[in-house]
Amino acid sequence: MSGATKTGGRSRALPFAWKATKLLASVALTFLGLLFVTFLIGRVVPVDPVLSVVGDRASQTVYDRVYIELGLDKPLIQQFWIYLQKVFTGDFGESFMTKRPIVDDILRAFPATLELATFGVILGTILGVPLGVLAAVKQGRLADQVVRVVGLIGYSAPIFWLGLLGLLIFYAKLGWVAGPGRIDISYEYDITPATGLLLLDSAMQGKWAAFRNIFSHIILPASLLGYFSMAYISRMTRSFMLNELAQEYVIAARVKGVPEWRIIWVHALRNAAVPLVTVIALSYAGLLEGSVLTETVFAWPGLGQYLTNSLQNADMNAVLGGTLVIGVVFVGLNLLSDLLYTLLDPRVRRRT
Amino acid sequence: MTATLSRREWLLSEQPASRRQARLGQGYRTWLALRANPLAMIGLAIVVTLVVVALLANVIAPYDPIIGGDLRTERLLPPSLTHLMGTDEQARDIFSRLVHGSRITLMVVALVAVIATPIGLLVGTTAGYFGGWVDTVLMRVTDIFLAFPRLILALAFVAALGPGIENAIIAIAITSWPPYARLARAETLTIRDTDYINAIRLQGARPVRIIWGHVVPLCLSSVIIRVTLDMAGIILTAAGLGFLGLGAQPPQPEWGAMIAGGRRFIIDQWWVVTMPGLAIFVVSLGFNFLGDGLRDVLDPKARK
């Protein structure tokens, strides 16, 4: 046997397709469970859902009618089935706070969170990866300790507190950035909403004054999220890089006379990139959680603020709708990170 | 002629004469290794301080945390010698409120750990030990809980149950156990087929005894490390819930709620917001340092 290699092409396709199907089925099952959990939470509410619709002065006949309308007389499983059907048609019910379909509210709020989280993750990656590499290369020395402490602060400080302090210092005292909100009212009508991502919309439409205004609004909350993202990414990068730098192929590269910078950035990092991409996806998912509190502090009209507003108004349907959407995105991002891992590792991916 | 050993030599002896000596010796060595890590010691000091302050809150706090002073003259005073951290908008001494708030923090952390850890251990070890459909079902449930970001799920639960510190604790505990279950399951899988477990099985021990008597103690150290590292996250989640008004209700001096309360005054009376945040930060940092140190000591595989 001299150099038999794995056959590519069709004989690899079948197991891959099977694996993908199993993965999707597993995710579908998780989604189902997600839905069931939110459904159950909705039923645990001590507030009577009928009363929240009809008010507490309604007569018994009205109460009974609404009771049947809401399907509360049916067995739990059937109610769940109805719930499932509604969710899959995009009907999350109506928010009694805004009197609009919840799905509309969510769709309107989502791009704001998307823009913020994306900007945050980009900042976190641009800063976090080099810092992590630096910490790994200078392991044990001052640079490493500094990076670790900076990261540790990110794990220990309450994000809403840092946000408030950030507003205090950079907005109130120094005036370097704009205050809460996404955009000043004076610019708000300059832009015709296209994607909902204001930075993109204003740039595409050439409205540069508005772009600057939007930027000065987003930079502080995005930096905040970026800091937390950076703490996680730098820590993981360091860990992966340390792992790679201890490998035999790194020694082999040194034997070849490859300069150290190339060994770090081309050899080791390229190998560390495989798990690192999954970490970045997970960080993105984690920023969804951070956005809830950040949006509250910065009056950012995204999904997080929608959730907390609905919460404070006891609008259960809205809360559940929002929770469900966030859960779905979270699962989706986790799934993406798994898929990316298999795609990027040449040992696993198909060769054409 | 009996040689008298100092207690330290006895603990570090290479040939322990009894199981108790071996255990104590192991504990002592762990302690020595931990002591060599300055950050871990700082973390330990912070945690111990938290416990002491919480226990002696009534003695340490100079003022009443709930009843304020004179609303005309003592509102929103800056930090001074009489009020170490200033007063808030209801003329309450912030330092005293922080001190009493440490009780709430400690209670949250302790209760969540006490509730979530056994659940996680139980689910994880059972799933790992029995395998098969038990494993599949339990892990599916775990995955579903893991599918939500922790704060969001806790939010949803508190929304359903109503605000209040007890509900917040339950909500956080419900969202905390899944990672411990995963960890316990992973550990159980590595232990399950070892010879000593097989030996006990051959002796006729029933699964319950095997799991609780043997598997769980072996998982314990990594789960403890994980729980300690998690405590910072638990504190932050609790503070977040408090900030949103979903934790301890006013006038309770919960640190997150204090920040929310001081938000209006942040520009001119920055101390109302800064002090509680510092407390949260320091305590989280302490748990993180301690957890990192414990992990370096107890789990050398994870050492970087």
Add this chain to the structure above:
Amino acid sequence: MSALLTVEDLRITFPTRQGPSEVVRGVSFTLGRERLGIVGESGSGKSQTGRALLGLTPPPGTATAKRLEFDGIDLRSASPKQWRALRGGRMSMVMQDPKFSLNPVMTIGRQIMEALAFHGRSGRAEKKARAMAMLEAVQIRDPERVFRAYPHELSGGMGQRAMIAMMLVTEPDLLIADEPTSALDVTVQIEVLRILDALVTDRGMGLIFISHDLRLVASFCDRVLVMYAGRVVEELKASELDRAQHPYTQGLMNCLPKIDNDTRPLPTMTRDASWAL
């Protein structure tokens, strides 16, 4: 035959919790354009010796020596720039397991060309041509495919031959082979050794062959260094191994199975504590 490599009193120390531990304790030898084998068991320090010759003692270990010269260049005081020129260009090493010593996310071709990139100036086409020529020289039948392949797509023997190609493409003067066949199947070992043999002879290189396999080293090398517990306990010509003086070497020779003898009970090695001093 002038000395290519001179080593005098090489010592390698690693710090441990119980104090510094010397894993190589005063190794001395010279090497011309010949083949030297270093034989020892695990822990004898043979691999560390090999790495130290390339200045690759892993930190926190430190290597010191009274003399460490390669072709007149004092390696002890070589700057990083000098080392980068020496490594790959004039001194090279073939490592044990191609599964680990080849970068898994780079194609073989790129890795071979990279060795050329930092030694001498040549354009991309020339580098590719040389890499392909080298792959042919190690008897890879389909060099174009291997050039574009990733390490995990090759079998053990192919991978090791690719590694040899990678390390010899720059035509170094000295090659250190650290257990080059230990990770391979026995049938493949012979093939790879034959290729290595041909290349070393053709190019007139100096070779240090590190192994635990005494018989292999004896058949392949001109001289043999036997190491035990960080020291060289014996140095002799390969042809004179049956006249070994040191009891450890004699013990090793005795342990080799002989087909025409019926030695029972099977001989084992009795170690004298004095050897480790």
